[in-house]
Amino acid sequence: MVTDERKRKHKHEKKEHKDKDRKKHKSHAIVVDSGKRRTSVAQVNLPTGLSSFSEVVIKLYIHLAPMWSGKTMDGVNEILNAFLMKHVPEVDGIVLAHSDVELLGEKGKVLYDSPFCHFFIKAKLLVWKPKKGSKLVGRINLQSQDHIGLLIYGTFNASIPKSRISSEKYEWRTSEDDDNDNNDETSGDDEEQAEKRSQHGEWVLKDSGASIGGDDGSLEFSVVDIIEANDILTVTGSL
Numbered sequence: 408m409v410t411d412e413r414k415r416k417h418k419h420e421k422k423e424h425k426d427k428d429r430k431k432h433k434s435h436a437i438v439v440d441s442g443k444r445r446t447s448v449a450q451v452n453l454p455t456g457l458s459s460f461s462e463v464v465i466k467l468y469i470h471l472a473p474m475w476s477g478k479t480m481d482g483v484n485e486i487l488n489a490f491l492m493k494h495v496p497e498v499d500g501i502v503l504a505h506s507d508v509e510l511l512g513e514k515g516k517v518l519y520d521s522p523f524c525h526f527f528i529k530a531k532l533l534v535w536k537p538k539k540g541s542k543l544v545g546r547i548n549l550q551s552q553d554h555i556g557l558l559i560y561g562t563f564n565a566s567i568p569k570s571r572i573s574s575e576k577y578e579w580r581t582s583e584d585d586d587n588d589n590n591d592e593t594s595g596d597d598e599e600q601a602e603k604r605s606q607h608g609e610w611v612l613k614d615s616g617a618s619i620g621g622d623d624g625s626l627e628f629s630v631v632d633i634i635e636a637n638d639i640l641t642v643t644g645s646l
Contacts, residue, residue: 459537463498464529471515471524483508483528490532492562493638500536501563501640507531535563537630537642545644547624550609552579555619557626557644564641567628571645572610577619581608 467486475482490502508530515526537543537559545557545565555572557565610619620626628644635641 459535459541459543460503461500461534461536463532463534465498465532466511467528467530469515469524469526469528471526473522473524476524479510480508483510487530494635494640495532495534496635498532498534498536500534502532503535504533505530506533535640537633537640539630539633541630542627543630543642543644544625544627547620547626550619551607555610555626557628559642564639565628565644566641567644567646571631571643573646576613577610577646578613579608580611580616 469483469486471479471482471486475485484505487505487508490505492501492503494501508528511527511529515524517524543559543565545559546561547555548558549556553569555567557567559565611617612619626646628646630642631645632643633640634643
């Protein structure tokens with residue numbers, strides 16, 4: 408009976424160890440290197456300034472699968488590529504690129520009965536993180552009476568709600584209010600102008616009646632909020 412109990416206990420402990428090992432392979436611990444000393448991510452102050460871009464040096468604990476044996480850097484780059492165009496909380500922004508990848512140590516470790524090779528690397532990440540109060544330029548891709556939708560760098564979504572659009576400077580003009588009947592004059596060559604207008608109307612400058620965003624639909628706005636959901640950042644702006 409004692410022997411059977413020990414066997415069951417041994418099997419239970421072995422199963423727990425395997426479960427923990429599997430969980431480790433699904434995630435990678437990132438530590439930011441501030442340049443002077445290694446510190447936890449929460450303590451790192453990213454570069455300040457007007458730019459929404461910054462370079463962050465990370466230390467990453469890699470769990471490399473056996474399929475990458477003899478192709479270590481290919482495996483490392485594959486793991487780093489998984490961060491691209493996603494919001495990574497540890498660096499507080501969207502990772503756009505990685506470079507200067509360096510293996511820390513000559514050999515990796517194979518632990519217990521896991522076939523994965525474990526080791527640290529260092530890499531530099533280019534991170535996009537807009538800051539509240541900063542200025543950004545977006546291209547209008549949607550207009551309605553409730554908000555203005557934009558694309559930043561042709562990639563990132565931004566929205567300016569009606570409550571953030573100055574009623575002293577701008578007003579909503581429906582298509583019927585357009586004395587020049589611009590919708591009839593829009594040709595196939597003027598596709599960009601058509602894109603920034605909705606079928607119901609557009610936002611215009613009160614003083615001149617000119618279309619908001621000018622001829623090319625580019626619009627500068629202030630960042631008032633940044634929302635992260637499903638690894639994607641959405642910027643809320645103000646005019």
